Amino acid sequence: MLRKKTAVMLCVVGSIFYGRAQESKIYTHDQKDYQKAVALYNNHQYQAAQTIFEKVKSNSRDMEIQANSAYYAANAAIRLNQLGADRLMEDFVEGHPTSTKRNTAFMDVADYYFETGKYPNALKWYSKVEKGALSRKETERFNFNMGYCLFSTKKPKKAEQYFNLVTTSVAYGAQAKYYLGYIAYEQDDFAGATQRFDQIIDQDILEEKLSYYQADMNFKLGNFYEAIALAKKQLAKADRTELSELNKIIGESYFNLKQYGNAIPYLEEYKGKKGKWNNTDYYLLGYSHYQQGNYAKAVQHFNKIIDGNSSVSQNAYYHLAECYLKLDKKQEALNAFRNASQMDFSADIQKDANLNYARLSYEIGNAYESVPKVLTDYLDKYPNDKNKEEMQALLVDSYITSKNFEGALQLLERNRNYASKATYQKVAYYRGVELYIDNNFEAASEVFKKSLDNAENASFKARASYWKAEADYANNRYEDALAAYLQFKQNAAAKTTPEYKDLDYNLAYTYFKLRDYNNAITYFNRYGESTTADAAKLQDSYLRLGDSYFVSSKYWPALETYNKVIAGNGPEKDYAAFQKALCYGFIDRGATKIEELEKFISRYPNSKLNDDALFELGNSYVRENNIEKGLQSYDKLIQNYKGSSLVPQAMLRQGLVHYNANRNEQALAKFKTVVRDYANTQEALQAVTTAKLIYVDLGRVNEYAQWVQGLDFVAVTDVELDNATFESAEKQFMEGKNDAAIKGYQSYLKEFPNGLNALKANFNLAQLYFGKNDKDSALPYFKNVADNAANEYTEQALTRICEIYVGKDDYLTAIPYLKLLEAKAEIQQNVTFAHSNLMKGYYEQSNYDKTLEYAGKVLASSKIDDRIKSDAQIMIARSAIKTNNEPKAQKAYGEVLKIAKGALAAEALYYDGYFKNKAGDYEGSNLAVQKLAKDYAGYKEWSAKGLILMAKNFYALGDAFQATYILDSVISNFSEFPKIVEEAKRESSVMKAKEAKRNSSVNPQGN
Secondary structure: OOOOOOHHHHOOOOOOOOOOOOOOOOOOHHHHHHHHHHHHHHOOOHHHHHHHHHHHHHHOOOHHHHHHHHHHHHHHHHHOOOOOHHHHHHHHHHHOOOOOOHHHHHHHHHHHHHHOOOHHHHHHHHOOOOHHHOOHHHHHHHHHHHHHHHHHOOOHHHHHHHHHHHOOOOOOHHHHHHHHHHHHHHOOOHHHHHHHHHOOOOHHHHHHHHHHHHHHHHHHOOOHHHHHHHHHHHHOOOOHHHHHHHHHHHHHHHHHOOOHHHHHHHHHHOOOEOOEEOHHHHHHHHHHHHHOOOHHHHHHHHOOOOOOOOHHHHHHHHHHHHHHHHOOOHHHHHHHHHHHHOOOOOHHHHHHHHHHHHHHHHHHOOOOOOHHHHHHHHHHHOOOOOOHHHHHHHHHHHHHHOOOHHHHHHHHHHOHHHOOHHHHHHHHHHHHHHHHHOOOHHHHHHHHHHHHHOOOOHHHHHHHHHHHHHHHHHOOOHHHHHHHHHHHHHOHHHHHOHHHHHHHHHHHHHHHHOOOHHHHHHHHHHHHOOOOOOHHHHHHHHHHHHHHHHHOOOHHHHHHHHHHHHHOOOOOHHHHHHHHHHHHHHOOOHHHHHHHHHHHHHHOOOOOOHHHHHHHHHHHHHHOOOHHHHHHHHHHHHHHOOOOOOHHHHHHHHHHHHHHOOOHHHHHHHHHHHHHHOOOOHHHHHHHHHHHHHHHHHOOHHHHHHHHHOOOOOOHHHHHHHHHHHHHHHHHHHOOOHHHHHHHHHHHHHHOOOOOOHHHHHHHHHHHHHHOOOHHHHHHHHHHHHHOOOOOOHHHHHHHHHHHHHHOOOHHHHHHHHHHHHHHOOOHHHHHHHHHHHHHHHHHOOOHHHHHHHHHHHHHOOOOOHHHHHHHHHHHHHHHHHOOOHHHHHHHHHHHHHHOOHHHHHHHHHHHHHHHHHOOOHHHHHHHHHHHHHHOOOOHHHHHHHHHHHHHHHHHOOOHHHHHHHHHHHHHHOOOOHHHHHHHHHHHHHHHHHHHOOEOOOOOOOO
16 A cells, blocks of 8 residues: 655745855956856756866865855765765864754755655754754744654654644644544544544545545455445546555455355455565455355465464464365364364354364364273363264274274273273284284284173174184194183084184194194194185195194095195195105005105106105115115215205114115215214114114224214213113103293203203204293203204294394394295295295395395295285385385285284375375375274374375465475474484475465474
8 A cells, every 4th residue: 555655746945056156246257256166056967067066175365255166066976876965065164063954954954865765864954953053934844844754764752743843834734644644544543533534624634545544444454335435436447556555455344244255356356565465455355255154266376375373373273174074174173173282262163163073083084182082081171062973983983993902992992981891802803913914923922812801792702713713823832722712612602703714724734733643633624624715724724624634644534635735736736746646655555655656756846855765765665675776866865965964774774774785885985974974863862872872883893982982972882871760851841831841941951961862852952932922941952952053943944043033133143044934945834934034134234136126925824814915015116115116015015005004004004095195186186094994093103194195285286285284284283213313304395385475474494
C-alpha cells in the first residue's frame, strides 16, 4: 500500500535562491564575474557557476564577495553531489562566522536534501538551524519539514512534536494532520487516527489518501461491511502495492462475514508482503475453499502452512486433516491430525484430533509409535470420554493388526488390566511366532508357554501348542516337543488350523529323533496317506520312513519305501539308493547288494555318499570272498576321498584282509599307516592290537615293543582301565544322569586325554554342555573332536562349532570351520547351513563377491525353506546395494518381498518404496511405506528410513506440509538412530529454505 508520498508532492517550497544575489555596490571586474556566476547558479548551471565562484573567492579583495562566493561554491558542490560537498559548506560556516548567510546556509542545504528525498541528510542540517532567526513563514516550513524527516526516518514520536506545531498552518495544516493521523493508525490508535483524519478538509488529500486507511481501520475495528465499501471505492485509484492490500482487506472482511465464496477471488489477488504470503494468508484461502467443499483446493493452501505453532495453525492442520479424509488420503490425514493433536491452543480441537489420530493409527498403521501405545495414550488422557469403549475395542484388536507384538506384550505385562486374558493369549502367541522366525527358539518356547498359561481361545491355544513344539524341536528338546505336539493333537480346534496338515509329519520326526521307530513308522505312513501332503515333505517322509524300517531291521518294507524315493523327484535319491543296497546285504542278497552299490557309484558320481558306497562295496566283495575287488574298492576310497572318516577304516580292513590271507608284512604296513596317520582313533587302537598278534606269530615281540614305545597314545597295557573309566561315565549318560555323566567324562579325559575312548568322551561331553545351553563350555570339546582326523563325529562337531560362533556373530572365527563343514558334511542340511552362514560371514567382512557366490549356492539347493531363500536374496540385494548395482538389488529385494517375514520383509518393503521413488512413482512409493508402517511398525529403523522416503515423495508431489512435518517428526522421535536423524535434518533444511522463499512464516534454519 502507498502510505507516504515525498514531501515534494505535499508542499510547495518556494525558490530559495532567486534574487538573493542582488548587490548594490559599484560594479568592479570581480563584481561582474560574481554577478555572472550568480546568474549561472540561478539558472541551475552549477558546474560553470562553481568554477567562477572559486576564481572570484581567490581573487577578490572584498570580504563580503569572498564569503558569498564560498557560500555559493559550497551550495553548487552539494547540488552536483560532489565528494566532500558537506565539508565545503561546513568550512564556509567556520570561516565566515559573521556572515549573514550562515543560518541561510543551514536552511538552504537542509531544504535541498529535503527536496531530493535525502531525509537523514536533511535532518543533519535542519538541526544546525537557529530557529529564532527564521521568519514566521520559514518557521512553519522548518517545523513541517523537520517533522516529515523524522517521520520518514522512523522516529514517529519526535515527528509528532513538530507536526503538532503546524496543525493550524494554512500551508501545512492538512498535511500535518494527515501524518499525525497516520502515526496514530500505525500505532493501532484508531480513535486518534479517526479524529485527525476527520479534521482534514483538503479534498485532494481526502480523495488520494484516506479511503485506504479508513477501510483498513474499519476492518480492524470489525466494521466489515464499511471496510468492504471503502476498499472497493479505493480499488480503481490504487497503485499496485495498495491494490494488493485492498484486496486483502475485502477478502478478509468477507471471510469474517462467513461469505467464503465472495472472499476467495479477493484473497487470491493478494500478493503478500514483499511477494511472500504467511501461514495466516494460506489459512484464510484454504479455509474458504474448505467451506465451499472444494477440498482439493483447500489442501493446496493448507499444506503450505509450515512450522505453524498457533491457534490458526492448529485450526488449519485440523481442517487439512478433514480435507485429506474427504479425499481418501488417510496417511496424509493421520499426519495432520497428529500435528493438530500436539497443540493445545484449543482443547476441543486437540481432543478431536487425538481421537481421529488414534482411529487412523489403528486403521492404517503408524510409523511414529506403536498403535497400542497411541490408543492407550488416548485412554489415559481421556479416561471418561464417551468414545472409551470404542478405543478399548480398537486397542484389543490393534495388538494383532499392528504386529508390534514385542511392544504390545511389554505393555500388557505392565498393565494386565488393559486387556482380557484372550487378548494377552493372542499377543503372546504372535510374539512367540516372531521369536521363532528370528531363530530365537529358547525365548519363543517361553513366550508360547505364556500364551498357553492364559488360554481362552481354543484355536490360539492349539496353535501355541504347535509352535511351542516346533521351538522345542529346533532346540533339540524332543521330549518337550512331543508333549506339545500331542497337546496340539488333543485340542479339538487343531483341525481348523493351517498347522494341522503337517502334524503327522512332525510327530513322526519327533518319534524318529527319540528313537521310537515304531511310532515314527506309524506317523510317517499316516502322512504318506494324506491327500494334502506337501510334495517335498512327502518325499522326505518316505526317506525317513525307510530309515525307520531300516533301523528296526524291517528290511523288506525299507526296500519298498526307498524305491518310492528313488522313483520320485526328491533331492536325496542317492541316499535312498545307498540305503536300498544296504538292505540287500541284511537279507542275505550279497550279490544284489554289490550290484546295487556298483550302480550307485555309476549313477551318482558326485554324491557325498560315494566314500560310504566304496567302503560297503569293499566289505561286500571281501564277504563274497572276492578279495581282489574288495581291496580295489578300498584303494579307490583311500585315493579319491582322503578327507573321509572312512579312510582309516578302509586301511584297517585292508590290513585285516592281508592278515587273514597270511600276508603279514603287507598287513603290518597297513596297520602302521593307520597308526601313523590316524593316531588316537579306534582304528589306530585296533591296528596296534592286530599288529601285536602278527609280531607274536612272527616271533618279533621286541620289535613290537619298540614300536609301541614310540606311540604317544595310551599304552596297550592301560586298555582295561581306560575302558572301565569310560564305561562308568557312559553308564551315567545312558541313564540320563547328565551332571554325573559330565563329571565322569571329565575324569576320564583328565586321566586318559589321548585314551581309546577320548574321541567319544569329548563328543558326548560337548553335547551334554550344549544341551544345558552352556555353549562356551561345550566349544573346546567340540573342537577336540573336529581337530582330530576325520571320524564319525566330525560333521556333528563342526556343525555345533559353527552354530556357536554364528550365534555370537563371530563370523571371523566361524568362517574356517564353516568351510571345513562345507567340505566334509554329508548331510545336505548341514551343507546348506554352511553355505548360508559363509554367505553371511563374507558379507560381514565386506567380501561381496564371495557373498554372492555363496548366496548362489544356497539358492541352488533344492531343499530349502522360504526363510533361507529370503536370507540368500537379502544378501544378494545388500551386496548389490554396496556395489552400486541397483538393478540387481531391486530384483533381489523383489524376490525377498514375496517370501520374507519380520525384519527382512520390513527391509524389502523399504527398498520397494526406495526404487519406486527413484523411478518417480511417488504414490506407489508411499503405498509401500504405508504398508511398512502398518505391518512392520516394530522395526523402528526401517520405519524411520521409510518416513524420510515418504517425506521426499510428498515434497515431490507438492505437499510441503506433509514433507516437513514428517521430517520434523523423525527428528523428534527417532533419536536412537543418529544417522537417520541427521539425514532428516538435512532434508528438512533444504525444503524449508525453498518454502521460505514464498512463505514468510517459515524459518529456513528451523528443524
